[in-house]
Amino acid sequence: MPAPSSSADDPVDILVTARLWPPMMESLHGAFRVHDRLHQTDPAALVAIAPRIRAIAASGESKVPRELIAQLPALEIISVFGVGYDGIDVAAARERGIAVTNTPEVLNDDVADLAMALVLSVARRIPQADRFVREGKWAAGPMPLARKVSGTRLGIVGLGRIGKAIARRAAAFDMQIAYTARSEKVDSGYAYFPSPRALAANVDFLVVITPGGAGTRKLIDADVLRALGKEGYLVNVARGSVVDEAALVEALLSGTIAGAGLDVFESEPNVPAALLGLDNVVVTPHIGSATWQTRRAMKDLAFGNLQAHFSGRPLLSPVPPT
Numbered sequence: 302m303p304a305p306s307s308s309a310d311d312p313v314d315i316l317v318t319a320r321l322w323p324p325m326m327e328s329l330h331g332a333f334r335v336h337d338r339l340h341q342t343d344p345a346a347l348v349a350i351a352p353r354i355r356a357i358a359a360s361g362e363s364k365v366p367r368e369l370i371a372q373l374p375a376l377e378i379i380s381v382f383g384v385g386y387d388g389i390d391v392a393a394a395r396e397r398g399i400a401v402t403n404t405p406e407v408l409n410d411d412v413a414d415l416a417m418a419l420v421l422s423v424a425r426r427i428p429q430a431d432r433f434v435r436e437g438k439w440a441a442g443p444m445p446l447a448r449k450v451s452g453t454r455l456g457i458v459g460l461g462r463i464g465k466a467i468a469r470r471a472a473a474f475d476m477q478i479a480y481t482a483r484s485e486k487v488d489s490g491y492a493y494f495p496s497p498r499a500l501a502a503n504v505d506f507l508v509v510i511t512p513g514g515a516g517t518r519k520l521i522d523a524d525v526l527r528a529l530g531k532e533g534y535l536v537n538v539a540r541g542s543v544v545d546e547a548a549l550v551e552a553l554l555s556g557t558i559a560g561a562g563l564d565v566f567e568s569e570p571n572v573p574a575a576l577l578g579l580d581n582v583v584v585t586p587h588i589g590s591a592t593w594q595t596r597r598a599m600k601d602l603a604f605g606n607l608q609a610h611f612s613g614r615p616l617l618s619p620v621p622p623t
C-alpha cells in the first residue's frame with residue numbers, strides 16, 4: 302500500500318482519537334506517522350506536534366470537538382471508522398474546509414441483524430432460556446411462556462439505510478411495519494407517523510435507529526415510553542443519547558413498558574446497575590457492526606478515504622452536506 306505522502310521518509314502525521322480496531326491501526330502504521338490518542342494521554346506533547354497533524358482517524362464514538370480542530374492548523378481530513386459521526390463537530394470542520402468521511406452502507410446488514418436479534422431475544426427471552434438450561438432448572442419444569450414476535454407490529458424510529466434493512470427483515474416475520482423520520486418516505490409503502498410518540502402508541506416493538514447528536518437527544522422520553530405501553534418493547538441500536546435512560550429505567554421498573562433490548566447506552570461502557578438488575582432487559586456491548594466481515598469492510602472504507610484524500614482522488618464516502 303503506498304504511503305500517502307510525497308516521500309516515504311516523511312509520512313503524514315495522523316492523530317487517532319479512539320481505540321481503533323487493531324487491523325485498522327496496522328494499516329495506519331503502514332502509511333502514516335501515528336499519534337495514538339495523544340490528545341488524551343499527553344496533551345502537552347500534542348501541542349508540540351499539532352502543526353504537523355494533517356489527518357484524524359476517529360471512530361463512531363470519538364469526540365472531535367471544535368477546540369481540538371482549532372488546535373490543528375494543518376488538519377485536512379477526519380476519517381470516521383463508523384457511520385455515526387455525532388461526536389465530530391462537522392460544522393467546525395466545514396468552516397475550515399476539512400473533509401469528513403464515514404462508513405455508511407457496509408454495516409447495514411449487521412446492525413439490522415442485531416436489531417432483529419434483540420427483538421427476538423427480549424420477546425422470546427433467549428438469554429434467560431439459555432441460563433435456565435445451564436442452571437439445571439429445566440428438570441423442574443418448563444420455562445414460563447414468552448411473547449410471540451411474528452405477525453406483531455414493528456415501529457422503526459429512523460427509516461434510513463439501517464432502518465430500511467430492519468424493515469426488510471421484519472417483513473419476513475410477517476410484521477406490520479410503521480415508522481417515523483424527519484420526512485415521510487411515501488415510496489416505502491410503510492405506515493408513517495409524524496412523531497415517535499404517535500408511532501409508539503401504534504406498535505408492539507419500537508426499534509430506534511436514528512443518528513445521535515443534538516437533533517435526537519432524548520427523542521425517546523417518558524411520554525414515548527408511556528405511549529408504547531405495558532405490552533410494548535423498546536429496542537435501541539442507535540445511540541444511548543437518543544433514549545432518556547433514567548426515564549427508561551423508571552418505565553421498566555414500574556411496568557410502564559414490557560421490556561427492552563439495548564445495544565447502546567448514555568455513558569458507555571457504563572450501564573446503569575438498575576438496568577442490569579432487571580429480568581426484562583437484554584443488553585449487548587455496542588456490537589451492532591462487530592463482525593469480522595463488516596469490520597474489514599469498514600476498515601477498507603475508512604482507510605480508503607484517507608488514501609484517496611492524500612493521493613488526490615475523490616473521497617469514497619464523504620458525509621453529506623447538512
Ligand code: NAP
Pocket residue numbers: 384385386405406408412458459460461462463464481482483484485510511512513516517520538539540564565587588589590
Ligand atoms: P441514515 O441513513 O442517515 O438514517 C437515519 C434516519 O434517522 C433517517 O431516516 C432520518 O430521517 C432519521 N432521523 C434523523 N433525525 C431524526 C429525528 N430527529 N427524528 C426522527 N428521525 C430522525 O443513517 P443510518 O446509516 O441508517 O445509521 C443510523 C444510525 O445508526 C447511525 O447514525 C448510528 O448512530 C447508529 N448506528 C449504530 C450502530 C451500533 O453498533 N449499534 C452501528 C451503526 C450505526 P430522514 O430520512 O427523514 O432524514
